[in-house]
Amino acid sequence: MTVSRALRNPDKVSEKTLLKIKAVVDRLGYVPDPAASALAAGKTNVIGVIVPSVTNNVFSDVMRGVYEAAEGSKWQIQLGNSRYSPLEEETLVRTFLSQKPAGLILSGLDQSSETSKLLMGADCRIVQIMECGPDPYDMMVGFSHVDASRAATRHLLEQGYDRPGYIAARLDPRSQRRLKGFKTEAELAGVYAPNRVVTTPRPSTVTLGCELVADLLSKAPDTNAVLCNNDDLALGALFECQRRGVRIPEEFGICGFNDLEMVAAANPSITSVRTFRLDMGRIAFENLVEALQGAEPQQKTIDLGFDVIPRGSTERTA
Amino acid sequence: MTVSRALRNPDKVSEKTLLKIKAVVDRLGYVPDPAASALAAGKTNVIGVIVPSVTNNVFSDVMRGVYEAAEGSKWQIQLGNSRYSPLEEETLVRTFLSQKPAGLILSGLDQSSETSKLLMGADCRIVQIMECGPDPYDMMVGFSHVDASRAATRHLLEQGYDRPGYIAARLDPRSQRRLKGFKTEAELAGVYAPNRVVTTPRPSTVTLGCELVADLLSKAPDTNAVLCNNDDLALGALFECQRRGVRIPEEFGICGFNDLEMVAAANPSITSVRTFRLDMGRIAFENLVEALQGAEPQQKTIDLGFDVIPRGSTERTA
DNA sequence: TTGTATGCGTTATCAA
DNA sequence: TTGATAACGCATACAA
Numbered sequence: 058m059t060v061s062r063a064l065r066n067p068d069k070v071s072e073k074t075l076l077k078i079k080a081v082v083d084r085l086g087y088v089p090d091p092a093a094s095a096l097a098a099g100k101t102n103v104i105g106v107i108v109p110s111v112t113n114n115v116f117s118d119v120m121r122g123v124y125e126a127a128e129g130s131k132w133q134i135q136l137g138n139s140r141y142s143p144l145e146e147e148t149l150v151r152t153f154l155s156q157k158p159a160g161l162i163l164s165g166l167d168q169s170s171e172t173s174k175l176l177m178g179a180d181c182r183i184v185q186i187m188e189c190g191p192d193p194y195d196m197m198v199g200f201s202h203v204d205a206s207r208a209a210t211r212h213l214l215e216q217g218y219d220r221p222g223y224i225a226a227r228l229d230p231r232s233q234r235r236l237k238g239f240k241t242e243a244e245l246a247g248v249y250a251p252n253r254v255v256t257t258p259r260p261s262t263v264t265l266g267c268e269l270v271a272d273l274l275s276k277a278p279d280t281n282a283v284l285c286n287n288d289d290l291a292l293g294a295l296f297e298c299q300r301r302g303v304r305i306p307e308e309f310g311i312c313g314f315n316d317l318e319m320v321a322a323a324n325p326s327i328t329s330v331r332t333f334r335l336d337m338g339r340i341a342f343e344n345l346v347e348a349l350q351g352a353e354p355q356q357k358t359i360d361l362g363f364d365v366i367p368r369g370s371t372e373r374t375a
Numbered sequence: 376m377t378v379s380r381a382l383r384n385p386d387k388v389s390e391k392t393l394l395k396i397k398a399v400v401d402r403l404g405y406v407p408d409p410a411a412s413a414l415a416a417g418k419t420n421v422i423g424v425i426v427p428s429v430t431n432n433v434f435s436d437v438m439r440g441v442y443e444a445a446e447g448s449k450w451q452i453q454l455g456n457s458r459y460s461p462l463e464e465e466t467l468v469r470t471f472l473s474q475k476p477a478g479l480i481l482s483g484l485d486q487s488s489e490t491s492k493l494l495m496g497a498d499c500r501i502v503q504i505m506e507c508g509p510d511p512y513d514m515m516v517g518f519s520h521v522d523a524s525r526a527a528t529r530h531l532l533e534q535g536y537d538r539p540g541y542i543a544a545r546l547d548p549r550s551q552r553r554l555k556g557f558k559t560e561a562e563l564a565g566v567y568a569p570n571r572v573v574t575t576p577r578p579s580t581v582t583l584g585c586e587l588v589a590d591l592l593s594k595a596p597d598t599n600a601v602l603c604n605n606d607d608l609a610l611g612a613l614f615e616c617q618r619r620g621v622r623i624p625e626e627f628g629i630c631g632f633n634d635l636e637m638v639a640a641a642n643p644s645i646t647s648v649r650t651f652r653l654d655m656g657r658i659a660f661e662n663l664v665e666a667l668q669g670a671e672p673q674q675k676t677i678d679l680g681f682d683v684i685p686r687g688s689t690e691r692t693a
Numbered sequence: 694t695t696g697t698a699t700g701c702g703t704t705a706t707c708a709a
Numbered sequence: 710t711t712g713a714t715a716a717c718g719c720a721t722a723c724a725a
Contacts, residue, residue, distance in 0.1 A: 059711060061704065071710060088473045092419070093702035095410035096717045111442060112435040120429045124456045128463070133470070136454040138442045145446070152451070155406045263637040289637070296642045319581040319607070324614045377695060379720065389694060411718035414701045696725075702717105709712075 064089065095157060104345060105153035107137040107146060107163040114317055115334055119186065122338020132346060141229055143169040150175050160345040166190040167230040182348045184341040188231060189360045197358040198341045200332060202231050205363040206238030209284055209312050209330050212365050214246050216373045218282030218310045222253035224269035225286035226261035232286050239284050253277045266293020282310035288317040291327050310371040325369030333361045382407060413475060422663060423471035425455040425464060425481040432635055433652055437504060440656020450664060459547055461487040468493050478663040484508040485548040500666045502659040506549060507678045515676040516659045518650060520549050523681040524556030527602055527630050527648050530683045532564050534691045536600030536628045540571035542587035543604035544579035550604050557602050571595045584611020600628035606635040609645050628689040643687030651679045
């Protein structure tokens with residue numbers, strides 16, 4: 058018992074016994090059994106993180122933010138991959154909750170109703186990331202995808218691209234909100250045309266960007282710019298346009314989303330919408346831990362915003 | 376007790392009681408406590424996976440392979456991020472082992488001596504991935520980085536690039552072995568020149584590829600091809616050459632490594648060395664599980680090989 | 694096929 | 710400041 062105390066609250070044990078215990082611990086290579094601890098205490102140091110994809114750069118950046126923040130702390134990150142499936146997410150939430158985690162970080166606003174029930178009854182702190190919206194389960198760190206794509210659309214319009222199109226893949230809830238933002242803004246400007254929107258449920262790749270922009274140009278040849286649902290597609294769009302001899306940015310503008318590192322290096326560099334993925338992971342973790350330690354965050358919802366980063370691919374102003 | 380049986384070995388319980396139990400389980404929403412289970416049984420269904428990076432596409436593909444193979448099974452994947460640090464890896468191994476995992480999947484051959492000791496004394500199955508080498512702790516699924524870069528180098532030479540260079544970032548053990556392969560093969564052909572090798576410990580990015588190839592061309596302007604330590608660098612190299620008006624593949628050849636999806640879409644498409652990352656993750660998981668179930672794999676070490684994929688960026692043969 | 698007794702290694706509680 | 714005792718919820722071994 059005194060050993061247990063010594064390891065967790067060293068200040069509640071006398072200097073002398075502390076030293077004795079440490080010596081023995083070292084000699085024996087004693088490591089506490091987390092299972093026994095979890096069973097006795099009814100709680101753990103586990104923070105579960107559920108992302109829709111482990112390969113998508115967007116989420117890997119978020120994960121990295123979490124891992125970097127957690128490094129060296131007593132908190133143990135446990136990662137779940139829902140593969141964009143609300144059902145798999147539900148299973149993961151159930152599994153995680155059975156482990157009595159201290160906290161849960163999960164993506165987005167669109168949980169299944171069963172998952173929602175689980176979360177609302179959960180005895181742990183919860184942070185939703187990637188988006189901002191009403192009614193968080195607990196805390197939230199994200200940004201508005203609608204606003205971000207509206208801003209990007211405005212940028213295209215301001216550069217004089219008056220017949221903008223949109224290409225998207227995957228069509229997860231956040232993609233759909235970005236598409237919605239494009240539509241809203243294009244309609245406001247009176248330039249929305251349904252045949253300038255090309256989407257597919259297939260997972261996003263650079264090659265798919267090539268195909269989608271090809272499709273777009275065949276369906277609506279007068280399109281003079283494209284807002285891409287993400288940077289993979291944008292890079293593909295650039296490659297395809299170059300192959301066809303379509304001059305970027307003079308004849309055709311390209312804007313991506315997320316501002317992955319590679320788009321700045323491209324030729325011409327690609328305009329994109331910067332999002333703060335590392336920060337999102339880091340802040341989600343930090344706020345969660347602070348809440349666990351009794352320091353409630355100033356606000357339940359933190360909007361990290363975004364930045365439209367204009368680059369060569371839309372630099373049309375003469 | 377009968378409930379415990381019913382949930383784990385349903386065939387050891389009569390049809391009748393099974394139904395009764397299931398009904399009650401459903402009604403109560405009973406979920407077994409994994410901590411109690413772990414404590415009582417002295418083992419878990421956890422398979423720990425330790426990767427050096429969660430952002431590097433190479434490892435995210437491997438992770439995806441593992442997750443896809445594990446989906447729906449009773450095995451629980453737990454991911455650790457060592458961030459290329461042998462010390463963090465050591466901590467992770469210690470943490471994982473304290474949880475009495477059923478298995479451990481970890482990357483490479485270069486563990487710290489302390490980690491090695493831990494692993495050799497570990498009471499769980501172990502799979503090393505990413506590389507092949509002598510003396511596996513237990514099992515191994517990978518390929519030879521030396522052979523792969525030798526083959527890529529030969530490809531460049533066969534295409535008539537007689538003054539090949541090499542650029543590399545990060546310089547983790549696998550990068551170093553690839554560099555070694557290049558050197559070996561270049562020396563064999565009598566075309567090795569130290570000033571045509573440019574490396575940096577910085578993490579690899581596309582932008583860094585631009586910088587490294589710029590550096591290479593200023594240090595050794597007569598270089599007529601570059602083998603890149605990975606595809607990010609290769610894409611950057613392509614961009615930079617295009618900006619400088621260096622004609623690819625006529626004047627200068629570019630070969631990447633890993634065959635990420637994007638390189639095939641580039642313009643010209645980029646030659647690369649295909650590696651089987653998804654398979655690596657999947658097979659590592661499958662063999663681990665089979666071993667746990669008593670079916671020892673045919674061979675302790677599985678070499679998945681690689682394929683040089685020739686593309687436009689080295690298509691020089693007139 | 695089912696049930697009983699026992700113990701896994703830790704922590705909460707209370708007493709010394 | 711330290712220690713004794715009793716859980717925590719499950720699985721092992723054995724008995725019925």
